[in-house]
Amino acid sequence: MDGSVVLRDSAELLVSGPDASVLRLVLLLPLSGPLGLTGPSGLSAAYLAASEVNAAGLGVELVPVDAGRAPGAVAAEARLLADAGLVDAFVGFHTSDVHRALDVALRERVPYVFTPPHEGGPRGDGVVLLGDEPARQLGPAVRWLSERLRLRRWALIGNDYIWPRSVHRAASRVVRALGADVVYERLVPFPWADGEAGFERLVEELRQVRAEAVLLSLVGRDLAVFNRVFSASRLAGRVVRLSGALEENVLLAGGGDDSGELYSAMRSFAGQGDERRIALAERHRAVFGPSGPVLDAYAEGCYDGVHLLVALAATGVLSARRAKAASERLLAGAGDPRSWACAPLGPPRTGGFLARADGLDLTVITRL
Structure with a gap:
């Protein structure tokens, strides 16, 4: 299988129905509104991750959903897709009021990976947090x-x-x-x-x-x-x-x-010079060229979130009941290392960095 990725419209799925031969992931990204300027970065990084998975022989389809809308509208669309059995999991970044509405809408239904920094506190079954409180x-x-x-x-x-x-x-x-x-x-x-x-x-x-x-x-x-x-x-x-x-x-x-x-x-910055960031930037540039969307911290979170869901699917634990505990083990480096076989850069990094603005760049000055 090549590394091409199919992007599905959510309305199209309501007509075509489920497809058990592929792993369908909904990308919950702000494609409009005050955070809309960050959406293309997240979309491109998720596409890159899906292309790596597909090149390894698996089948992933992405379903972008605009999470820049009102919380109720986003949650209603997500719940409709989940209840109809049209998708396997959700991943993305958005404001925490949208996140909390999605937590309720998707609770005990399907896994949902929320990738950016968050406010802390308890979450429902199936919700996995990648960012820091x-x-x-x-x-x-x-x-x-x-x-x-x-x-x-x-x-x-x-x-x-x-x-x-x-x-x-x-x-x-x-x-x-x-x-x-x-x-x-x-x-x-x-x-x-x-x-x-x-x-x-x-x-x-x-x-x-x-x-x-x-x-x-x-x-x-x-x-x-x-x-x-x-x-x-x-x-x-x-x-x-x-x-x-x-x-x-x-x-x-x-x-x-x-x-x-x-x-x-x-968690990271586009100009960061560590080995993982350089490798990720090179892979991103190979797909989108030098004028592609910025590979910012939110984008890296989406990239890692897609690979985490694939790792859960590979180990047979992609369910609302098992996703949270299984993710904690995978992110801690426990479990079968073959879980990350489709992720060329391995599991996500932990910790963060402090950077200083230098014109149009953010230059890392220390690890936190």
């Missing part, structure tokens, strides 16, 4: 920056939904444990209709409270607009910004940053 993702970065730059006055700014609220709670505990203070906290609607004018007001309020650092849990377009406004202000280069959602697509949308004080804490 806030204390693990951002706690080490807050400590590293606070200790080296002697930051004492932190501000917290995010969108008003589940993940940013969890980030604020975790960050407040970390900041206070360091003997520093949270001097400003704000959650704004998602997406924020006030746009640049609203963010200009926030930047002025940061100046008034004399913030030395800002932890940003804004996402997508809102994060890009905030950074663009901030870069044009007098605070640029004087106040540190740290984000847990800044990847290369959002950095580019915000016009880049040369302040030297914009940081991101993520």
Whole structure:
């Protein structure tokens, strides 16, 4: 079998029906809305993973579903596909309010791999989390920056939904444990209709409270607009910004940053020079060329999520009841190593990195 991949439309499946000869995976990606700028990266990486699996002799089909819509609409479509027995599993990244709706809709039905950073807490049977919760993702970065730059006055700014609220709670505990203070906290609607004018007001309020650092849990377009406004202000280069959602697509949308004080804490970055990242980039470039979508952290998560579902299928545990425990074993390196036979780069990495914006690039400065 060659490495070609069939992309199916969900409406087409309702007509054609199930196909037991292939493994059908639904890609739950933001193809519209404030996070839509990241969707093509995730789609291309999932396609790459599926092409590797198909080249190894198995059959995987992908069914893209726009997870940038309202949570109820996304959950309803996902549940319809699952209840009709048209698909085998779900994988992707999206906001946590969409994620929670999907958790309920897919519970005890089919496996669902959620790949990005998440807010923590319990999940239903069949839900597998690949990303980190806030204390693990951002706690080490807050400590590293606070200790080296002697930051004492932190501000917290995010969108008003589940993940940013969890980030604020975790960050407040970390900041206070360091003997520093949270001097400003704000959650704004998602997406924020006030746009640049609203963010200009926030930047002025940061100046008034004399913030030395800002932890940003804004996402997508809102994060890009905030950074663009901030870069044009007098605070640029004087106040540190740290984000847990800044990847290369959002950095580019915000016009880049040369302040030297914009940081991101993520699982990986496009320009990272370790052996696995270089190999993944070469494989991606071979399929999509030099002008393909950016291979950001969200994309790598989708790539790994597809291979994890294939590994579960290969060991006969691709079910809602068994997926979570089996995934924990596979990700920990336990179980049959042949499970990853179709994954040329093996299981996903663990841990994360801290990077600093350098124009339109994010340069890794330390492992977290």
